[in-house]
Amino acid sequence: MSLPGLEARWRRHVTVPGTGEDPPVTWHLLDNEPDLTGPRRGTLLAVHGNPTWSYLWRALLPAAAAQGWRVVAVDQLGMGYSERDGRLRRLGDRIADLGALTDTLGLTGPVVTVGHDWGGVVSLGWAVEHPELLAGVVVTNTAVHHDDSSHIPALLRLAGHPTVHGWATSGTRTFLRATLALASPPLEPEVRAAYLAPYDEDRQAVADFVADIPAGPDHPSRPALDAVADGVARLTVPALVLWGPRDPVFQGRYLEDLLRRLPHADVHRFEGAGHLLTEDADVAGTVVAWLDSRFPRETPLLSETPLSSETPLSAQGVATTSRGDSRLSPDSRVVRDSGLSPDSRVVRDSGLSRDRRGGRASGVLEDDRPRSLTAVLEDRREDDSPAVVALHPGSTETVTWRELATRVRHLALALHDSGVRPGQRVSLLITPGVDLTTALFACLRLGAVAVVADQGLGLRGMSRAIRGAGPDVVIGIERGLVGARIMAWPGRRIAATELPAPAARALGVSDTLPRLLARGAGLERAGIALPPEPDLDDDAAILFTSGSTGPAKGVRYSHRGLCGMRDTLAATYGLGPGTPFVAGFAPFALLGTALGSLAVVPDMDVTAPATLTASALADAVRAGGAAAVFTSPSALRNVLATAADLTAEQREALAGVSLFLSAGAPIPPELLARVAEVMPDADARTPYGMTEVLPVTDIGLAEIRDALADVGTVPGAGGGTCVGRPVPGTEVSIVPLDDDGAATGEPTTAPGVTGEVLVAAPHLKRTYDRLWATQRASADHAGRHRTGDVGHLDARGRLWVEGRLAHVVTAPGGVITPVAVEHAAERVPGVRRAAAVGVGPAGTQQLVVVLETDPAVDRRSGSAPSLATPGLTRAVRRAVGADVGVPVSAVLRVPELPTDVRHNAKIERGRIARWAEQALAGGRMGRP
DSSP: OOOTTOOGGGEEEEEEOOOTTOOOEEEEEEEOGGGOOSSOOEEEEEEOOSSOOGGGGTTHHHHHHTTTEEEEEEOOTTSTTSOOOOOOOOHHHHHHHHHHHHHHHTOOSOEEEEEETHHHHHHHHHHHHOTTTEEEEEEESOOSOOOTTSOOOHHHHHHHSTTTHHIIIIISSHHHHHHHTTOSSOOOHHHHHHHHGGGSSOOHHHHHHHHTOOOSTTSTTHHHHHHHHHHHTTOOSOEEEEEOTTOSSSOHHHHHHHHHHOTTOEEEEOTTOOSSHHHHSOHHHHHHHHHHHHSOTTSOSOOSSOOOTTSOGGGGTOOOOTTSOOSSOHHHHHHHHHTOOGGGHHHHHHTOOBOTTSSBOTTBOTTSOBOOTTHHHHHTTTOOSEEEEEEETTEEEEEEHHHHHHHHHHHHHHHHHTTOOTTOEEEEEOOTTHHHHHHHHHHHHHTOEEEEOOGGGHHHHHHHHHHHHOOSEEEEOHHHHHHHHHTTOOSEEEESSOOOHHHHHHHTEEEEHHHHHHHHHHHHHTTOOOOOOOOTTSEEEEEEOOOTTSSOOEEEEEHHHHHHHHHHHHHHHOOSTTOOEEESSHHHHHHHHHHTOOEEEOSSOTTSGGGOOHHHHHHHHHHHTOSEEEEOHHHHHHHHHTGGGOOHHHHHHHTTOOEEEEOSSOOOHHHHHGGGGTOTTOEEEOOEEETTEEEEEEOBHHHHHHHHHTTTTSTTOOSSEEEEEEOTTOEEEEEEBOTTSOBOSOOBOOTTOOEEEEEEOTTOOSEETTBHHHHHHHBOTTOOEEEEEEEEEOTTSOEEEEEEGGGOEEETTEEEOHHHHHHHHHTSTTEEEEEEEEESSTTSOEEEEEEEESSOOOGGGTOOOEEOOHHHHHHHHHHHHHHTOOOOOEEEEESOOOBOTTTSOSBOHHHHHHHHHHHHTTOOOOOO
């Protein structure tokens, strides 16, 4: 029988002596010890689930061996190629059986257990019972507890149903085939056959495993499962939880339960992966990388003090914080959070204490420590000037600082009274305005972690984000709660407004903001005080990336990091209590309150920036006497497109704006220059940054023109979009690209070197949420953030962005970055926007330019994407050749280039590249 990926030398049979009346039993296992590189660093004890076998771990054996880790991957008795003795084995029996096997093997520490499915429970049971050997645990898609108030997953209920159970599990291979069908993409036929091979005849253990699921409190295996669950909650050894969120068996609730029991665990969710995680994702590579990070070669894994569930981390040779939530020393925790090297820690601690005019920023204490995000509410609790103004069709909502401080205090008291505790996650499904500001700052005051996933992600993206974050509480408007109900998002539900009783019941609403505010007022009158403020290094919020380069990622910010963002904006732009502004870009509506500024939310759908009209912007400026305006490029485009509708009064209001900021996506200088059409006295600026760190650099229209004038005379000037110099306290360097387009060089600030942009800043995120591997890949050895953007610095210290690392074209003549090509194409008359992509195998890719033209392809006439006309193709090739010096293989024309949902501006080059490759290969030329 062919077993792809499995070496014959790894296969062993081991006989375990019987005890009492029980006869000996023979196990089949895989053991990579013959392949170990260097001294053995430890052993991975890998246990499969039902109905797989040790073949599940075939990729782990060579990967671990190369790093000095032995892998012993067992076939549980009755499964795979282990002995079938006909004995019914319960969970407790299987844990004891595994212990007997490791005793027979003479297994010594350090041991890291690895388990999947019900093998996860068995491996964790072994871990709890062998603290003297245990160094760590790894689990993938498993569960150690089931809430009796809920049903077990439907697939398991079906497999266990008396009319189906015997036929589906032991009588036929239906259960096996259904499990293997969960792989995504589908398994290769040879791999599928290898999984099925041991189960041609005797499948009784498969049936027994299903029957042994402790679905209720009276099940014979329930005591054993409870003992494992309790023991896991006492484990303090390093833990790694890997998860496929598309698993219909082990659903998100089981992940949340595991994380409550292992709060110190590193977690990585593989978006798009499901139950057979080892087949869907690089589990082996992730495990090995984790082992290297948690158990460096020079660090002893086991000392004279055993790693046990009762041994504190500090006694295990690992420094911890006072809260016990970090395996780093206090000093290195600050470095981790800031993304700075130890020598740069002073930048983190300073909180950016000076603004751009040399004065002290409003968010910094006298000893240079950043003030809390909610301190401004205490400062202004007697202030009756407006704090938030939200414009709606036909009405205006206003709240003063006094009222806002009171609302936040009352809501925080009521949430705490209802059970919300520090560290719990609260998803906010509320549109920007008074209620969202109140709820967010109440969470910040309590130490609850605000989960902010906006509709700009699209329904599917938003659902994936919220499920991934696993909120304990959801506070939402009715539309948000409908989504939560339909999509089965986790969390207790609180309505932002009062709802009719039938609607509240249907949506599962347990409370409302008005009722909580009233309850909080009563608690305050009764003398109930708020709990202590959270620590600056506690988690404060989870924000989400736009999803323009893949699934949106959750970005965890500490209170310190958000304070750093606030203080960076204050220092860079002189923002504070004296600068009310209009927030046409959702994140700034919330930062305005932290800055002590009046924030005005215009009458628009802030999750669709292009809905902002010139009239709505002017009305918002007038309503708040705003001196500053924040928008995105797509919002600005629509403002300019609707400027003819402005009245004289509206134009006068816009003439009073002194600062204009556009963030979220690159903005052409021609578009930025047109700001003067509606805001003639505004300093038009465009910061560069990302959800992980915003802002990074800043530039104004005058500096853009200076930079363009320097092309050809200043080393490094040109070849991309100039985004300016780093903002105060921020360091930017470049990791050079190699010939394959990978960023592998040593960081440099030398002018003209193209590579990945590397950032260190006091307002850098703490980490990606439940994306351990992504976080590890995104940080260099000093903790600086690898942005995924490609660019270079010029001799004046300005950063020029050339595109995304994932979109670099690896052509036979060398690496091509897309932005310079696109800029050259966009200078051709009739071209509105361009996307430069690579088609073909890496290293031999051909450069293809896809155009959106003016006039556009007329969709109403049925015109479809097509090759550009010969004249247009020649013009684009000449322009790109003259400016960039690279040949263009093909030029295509489409009605509209696809962009991200949130910003309506970031061109989705990956999607266009896949479409172009299919189109040029003779496929149907539909729309990208």
